[in-house]
Amino acid sequence: MQTNFIVEIIMTNKEMARDPVGATIKRDLLAKKGYDMISNVRSGQYLRIHISAESETSAKEIIEDMCNKLRIFNPVTQNLTILRVSTS
Amino acid sequence: MSIKIAVIQFPAANCDLDAVHVLNDVIGVKTDLVWHNYFKEEAFDGVIFPGGFTFGDYLRAGIIAAHSPAVDEARIMLKEGKPVIGICNGFQILTEAEFLPGALLQNQSLKFICKWVNLRVENNTTAFTKTMNLGDIIDIPVAHGQGRYFTDNLKELEENNQIVFRYSDENGALTEDSNPNGSMDNIAGVCNLEGTCLGLMPHPERASEEILSPKGTDHGKKFFSSMVDFIKRRTEK
Numbered sequence: 001m002q003t004n005f006i007v008e009i010i011m012t013n014k015e016m017a018r019d020p021v022g023a024t025i026k027r028d029l030l031a032k033k034g035y036d037m038i039s040n041v042r043s044g045q046y047l048r049i050h051i052s053a054e055s056e057t058s059a060k061e062i063i064e065d066m067c068n069k070l071r072i073f074n075p076v077t078q079n080l081t082i083l084r085v086s087t088s
Numbered sequence: 089m090s091i092k093i094a095v096i097q098f099p100a101a102n103c104d105l106d107a108v109h110v111l112n113d114v115i116g117v118k119t120d121l122v123w124h125n126y127f128k129e130e131a132f133d134g135v136i137f138p139g140g141f142t143f144g145d146y147l148r149a150g151i152i153a154a155h156s157p158a159v160d161e162a163r164i165m166l167k168e169g170k171p172v173i174g175i176c177n178g179f180q181i182l183t184e185a186e187f188l189p190g191a192l193l194q195n196q197s198l199k200f201i202c203k204w205v206n207l208r209v210e211n212n213t214t215a216f217t218k219t220m221n222l223g224d225i226i227d228i229p230v231a232h233g234q235g236r237y238f239t240d241n242l243k244e245l246e247e248n249n250q251i252v253f254r255y256s257d258e259n260g261a262l263t264e265d266s267n268p269n270g271s272m273d274n275i276a277g278v279c280n281l282e283g284t285c286l287g288l289m290p291h292p293e294r295a296s297e298e299i300l301s302p303k304g305t306d307h308g309k310k311f312f313s314s315m316v317d318f319i320k321r322r323t324e325k
Contacts (some may be wrong), residue, residue, distance in 0.1 A: 008112055009251060015195070017238050018270070020196050045147075071151060076191040 003050045005059040008083040011073040012044035019043055046083075047072070056085050092321050093119040094132040096158045100141030102174065107293040109135075114296050115312045124158040133319045135162050137178030139185055139231070149192065149234045150180030159185045169322060171210040171315050172213040179277070179287035188278055188287045189250065190239035190276040195232070196270025202231040204302060205268055207276050207290060208256040211249050214283035215318035219310045225260055226253070227305040228290040230268055231258045237271035238277070245278065253277035253288055269312060286311075 013019045021043035030038045053059035060082060067073055073080040099194045100193040104121055111119035120132075124234035129135070135158075143152035153159070159181065162172050166187065182188045196200055208224040209217060220226070245251055257266040262274045269289070277288030295301060295308030 014240075016240065017193060018236075020194060020198050020270070024198060066315065070155065072147065074148060074151075074184070074191050076189075076240060077181075077193060 002054060004088045005051050005053055005056060005085055006088045007049045007051055007059055007063045007085050009047050009049070009063065009067065009072075010081050010083055011047075011078045012042055012081070013077055014079055017077045045055045050088060060085050090132065091117050091138065091316060091323070093134045093135050093315075094122045094127060094263055095119060095136045095138055096124050096127055097121050098124050098140065098142040098153050098156070100142050100144055101177065103139035103160065103177075103293060105270060106291075107136050107138045107175070108301060110293045110296045110308070114309060117306075117316050120128065121181060122154045122158075122248060127158040127161050129161040129165045129170070132165075133172075133185075133323065134315055135165060135173075136164070137174040137181050138293070139176030139178060142177055142181065145234070148180075148184065150177060150182075150184040152182035153177075153181045154256070163187070164286055166280070166282075169282070169284060170253040171318055173216055173311070173315065174285075174287040174291065175232075175291055176235075176289055179289055181235065182287045183243070187285050188280060189241065189245060190237055190278060190291055192234050192273075192289070193236040193238050194234050195236055195268075200231075200233040201235070201268050202229070203268065204229045205276075205290060206256050206258055206266060207288075208262070209252075209262045210254055211252045211279065211283070212287055213249070214252055214279045214314075215259055216286045216311045216314050217252060217318055218314040220314070223320070225256065225258060226295075226307045226310070228292060228295040228308060230290045232269070232289055235269040236273040238290075239272060239275075242273060248281055249274055250278050250281065252279050252286060253290075
């Protein structure tokens with residue numbers, strides 16, 4: 001029995017790779033508008049993927065495998081996080 | 089045996105015809121423009137992955153093109169010892185295909201950069217730098233938004249002599265001002281362990297005719313004449 005799932009993933013640069021987008025948001029917007037309590041901002045990419053699979057675990061495994069095989073994230077510079085899996 | 093080189097054409101590439109022109113009309117080597125899905129390596133002695141914005145740079149610059157059949161063919165060429173070069177977007181493709189170490193990230197300034205820069209030759213033993221001298225200054229333009237070189241293994245690159253070019257000033261000093269995009273250690277180009285595959289962000293095909301250079305130089309020619317010399321010596325063996 002196949003179920004339709006939505007898998008949401010984010011890809012962020014590793015801490016050792018500088019992130020000028022996050023740094024600019026923090027320095028040139030947040031800090032200038034008085035949000036001094038913000039200590040760090042990191043940007044990333046978000047994908048929302050619809051998938052038909054037998055179970056939530058299977059959906060997650062297929063997506064993880066696909067992302068690794070096809071370099072959907074760049075393992076040199078990025079980390080992959082599966083944010084959540086939900087039914088559509 | 090006559091030499092034949094291929095320039096791979098992808099959707100949204102824009103420097104492919106420039107490369108074909110320089111090879112055919114400036115260097116004088118038979119060069120074909122080949123659509124990426126149709127490229128067969130056996131007919132060619134070397135291949136150029138040109139600059140552009142293949143597949144709109146979607147996901148990351150070069151990642152979609154890195155899965156093209158042309159890249160699989162180029163992988164075979166490298167195994168055979170044939171030279172492979174990636175220029176700008178071509179460099180991004182070759183890092184995403186893991187032919188070359190590291191990755192190209194968004195410029196530190198977050199801006200697209202289009203200007204002439206100086207490169208210092210760090211390795212003149214590759215298939216593309218044999219006609220250069222160590223420490224030579226190469227006058228050449230860059231034009232990119234994602235050219236900040238990053239590696240998680242700088243020490244290994246240095247030990248293996250894989251850093252081929254660094255951004256420098258006119259005198260060869262590696263200053264922060266001469267680094268256009270925030271690249272790690274001013275790195276502009278790297279090669280594989282064998283020196284048969286080179287990737288660089290600057291555009292030698294735009295620097296191969298005096299009329300195109302503000303200083304009247306044609307340093308870009310050296311990349312392609314080195315490539316042709318390398319092929320000649322390889323095929324004579």
